[in-house]
Amino acid sequence: MTDLDRPLPTRAQAALHGAKIQVHRARRGLWNRWITPSPRWPDTDRPEGWRCVAESRSALRGATDPSERALEAGKIQNLRRAAQAFDGVYVPPGRSLSFWAQVGRPSAGRGFAVGREIRQGCLIPSVGGGLCQLSNALYDAALTAGLPVPERHAHSQVVPGSLAETGRDATVFWNYVDLRVRAPEGLWVSCRLSADHLVVRLHAPAAAPARRAPALHVLRPTPNSCATCGQGACFRNADAVGRRLERPRTAWILDGVWPEFDRLLAAERASADPVLLAVDGRRVGWDRYAWSTQGAPVITAPQHALVRSLRARQLSPQGADRQRALLADDAALARTLGERLPVDCERAVVSARLLPHLCRQGALGGRRFEVLLDRPPLATLQRALDEAAARWPDSPTLSDFRAPAALVRAEGEALAA
Incomplete structure (x- = not known):
């Protein structure tokens, strides 16, 4: 089946999907508040004598189409905002690091921009889109460091070039699809954006060498992108195509x-x-x-x-x-x-x-x-x-x-x- 043969999402389907999302968010909000509250850890100086036990590095850019580049610029802005929530964070021994407890809700009022998000089989424009590159990197580094991961959700579809191609990915969606990493001996996180890469490093007390989990080749569908799929009749397409970045x-x-x-x-x-x-x-x-x-x-x-x-x-x-x-x-x-x-x-x-x-x-x-x-x-x-x-x-x-x-x-x- 080609992209043009696939049935188009409708506004009614999107509304129903949105209603389900609100139910999930309300339920998870109650769970987080009363059952398993996750604190937001503050940033501190790196503890003396701790060493880097894992690093995950991923490219920030790869799009060439002007419409894709506009959404990519939004993704990078979202990574800038979210990286600040993780950089320098210290997790005490035996406690867990929650992605959403650190980042909070990604809204335009908090400086998040329109990026790309996988929803109902498509890469669509969405405020806060692209944060999965950071959750992927955190999960990848946690696997490298051999840390327990109490909560992780795989992507349903694979964005080419992402860690989802090797099964080292973790999707997130406010607030009920979370990533949580436990730190048995404590953890200190460095999260930076260089000019071209997102770099996540995990530091821990000097101990046994870190173990790297084997990479898996995962076969999942590749999502369509609203910016380039050519489905002009889709209600989401107009918003995506209207965002173009001809020249940075x-x-x-x-x-x-x-x-x-x-x-x-x-x-x-x-x-x-x-x-x-x-x-x-x-x-x-x-x-x-x-x-x-x-x-x-x-x-x-x-x-x-x-x-x-x-x-x-x-x-x-x-x-x-x-x-x-x-x-x-x-x-x-x-x-x-x-x-x-x-x-x-x-x-x-x-x-x-x-x-x-x-x-x-x-x-x-x-x-x-x-x-x-x-x-x-x-x-x-x-x-x-x-x-x-x-x-x-x-x-x-x-x-x-x-x-x-x-x-x-x-x-x-x-x-x-």
Whole structure:
């Protein structure tokens, strides 16, 4: 049977399926609340002496059709959001890690985008679609580490190139199709997006070598994709085909203007590339932010520029309090701009003072980026201050402030990437 011969889903069937989903969700919600509650584990530093016992690495991209690439960009955004819920998480000995307890409901209001999800034999556009790549990776790593898996559900159909082809997959669907992994001796999770891959690493106390479960070749049907199946009469097809990504964009995420970097922006920015900054200085006459934004889609956060300006007037010209306030302002601006970063931007050009904050919130995961070094790296600055403080120990300002170690580390890792 060809794709065109298959019976099309109807709105009535979809409505009935949706009603069944709500029943399952209500039942699972009661079960999770009263029978087997699953906590959301916080993130911590990796315990001293623990080693990596498993790694799962999977490619983020593979689509070539513009319609598929648009949904793929949404999937990567969903992975960015979900990865933050797992990165640095510590699971105590004897407890379990639940996928949905960590991630929560994937809604547009929480920053999740339209990706792809298998439903009723088709890959359809859906908010939060694509999170199965993360659940697949967690299950694959758990098998490698030899961890017990109290709950896992296999995909009914195989997306080509996924771990479902070898039986190392785990589908998830809010909230009743979950993945739960138990940690007999404790577990610490690292979950990151590089420019091209999703990388999940599991760490545990030094113990016996991890066992890798044998891969199985699983024969399951391959789902149709709404974006490319050609079924124009299907009610789901119009929404999928309407989403096209002809050319990925570059986002320019900027802070204070520098003349040489402004010339770079004017020379290299493509017409559709967005500029994200606190305020459009050229338009409102604010010289500090007067970047060459003519003709660009501009995304601003003017409240941060105003707060920063008012606070700067209240702070002393130098000292630890001023530096802490400036870092806090940078973090707040980076958080807002990162949340507003369009999902179809696969590349970014970033001002250095926003870089570590964007990296810590995961906004640059799955993207290639370049850095406008409008100041030396924090590690270099602090090394110079340490040397100066050793030479002039009586100075009250050379050693009164150092940036948090996690921030310095995040910036160093980003610059080395």
